[in-house]
Amino acid sequence: MEKYTVGEIEQQLFGKEKVNKETVKELKKDGRKGVQQLILKWEKQEEQKKKIHSQFIEMTSFERQYQTQGYxxxxxxxxxxxxxxxxxxxxxxxxxxxxxxxPGLNDSKKLTEAKREEYFKIIQDEALAIGVGIIEAAEIDEINILQASKKAMLHAVAQLGINPDFLLIDAVKLDTPYPYEALIKGDARSISIAAASIIAKVTRDRLMRELGILFPQYGFQANMGYGTAEHLNALREYGVTDHHRKTFAPVRECIK
Known part of the structure; x- marks a missing residue:
C-alpha cells in the first residue's frame, strides 16, 4: 500500500460509502504515522455510524410494535x-x-439549524403524509397554551390527507377518535414523532423569521420569540405587538 500517498489513502477511506475490510487490513501494515492516524479516524467514524444506526432502529420500536398489531x-x-x-x-x-x-433523525432541538433544514426536505420528499397546525398568539391567550398546543396537533392530524389508524404523540393526551399512545420525550424515542418535531420546528422558525422582517426591533429571527435579554429589552422599549402572548407574565408586565 506504500505506493499510495497519504492523501490518496485518505480518499480511499473517506471518499467512499463502503470500504473493503481487506483494504483496511492491508493499510494497518503501513508504518507511516499519517496512515495510522487516518485508520484511527476512520474506525471512530465507523463506530459512530453503527451507534447512529442502532439508535435509529431503537427509535422504530413503537412503530414496529403497532405495525405488528395491524396498524x-x-x-x-x-x-x-x-x-x-x-x-x-x-x-x-x-x-x-x-x-x-x-440515521441521525432525533429531537429537532438537538440538531443544528442546517441539519433540521436538510431533514425537513427529506421528510417532505419521502413521507406518505404531512400535516401542519398553527395557532396564533391571540388564540393562545384565549384558551391557554396547553389547549392551543392540543388544538394545533388536532389541526395537523386533520391536514394529513390520509386518515391515520394510530397516533404516536409527544407527551400530550388528545381528545381524538384515533387510538394513540402519548410518549414522554417521544421526539427522542420515535422516528415518527422526531419527524413531526422537525416539521413543526422548521415551519415555526420560518414564520418567526418573517415576523423578524416586519418587527426587526424584537430580534425574532434570532430568538424565535423566546424571552432573551434583547427581546425583553425591546418589549420594555417598544411595547407589545399583536404577535405577543399577552397572558405570559413578561409580556403582561410590559402592556401599557
Missing part, C-alpha cells in the same frame, strides 16, 4: 413553540413509509 398508517405528532413569548404554537403530524431510513 398501517401511524402518525407521529409533536409541537414547537410552547414556551416563547411571541409567535404561534405550531404542530406537525407525519406518516412515514415502513422502509423510511434517516
Amino acid at each position: 398501517q398508517y401511524i402518525a407521529g405528532i409533536d409541537e414547537a413553540g410552547r414556551g416563547p413569548l411571541a409567535g404561534p404554537v405550531v404542530a406537525g403530524a407525519v406518516i412515514l413509509p415502513k422502509d423510511f431510513y434517516l
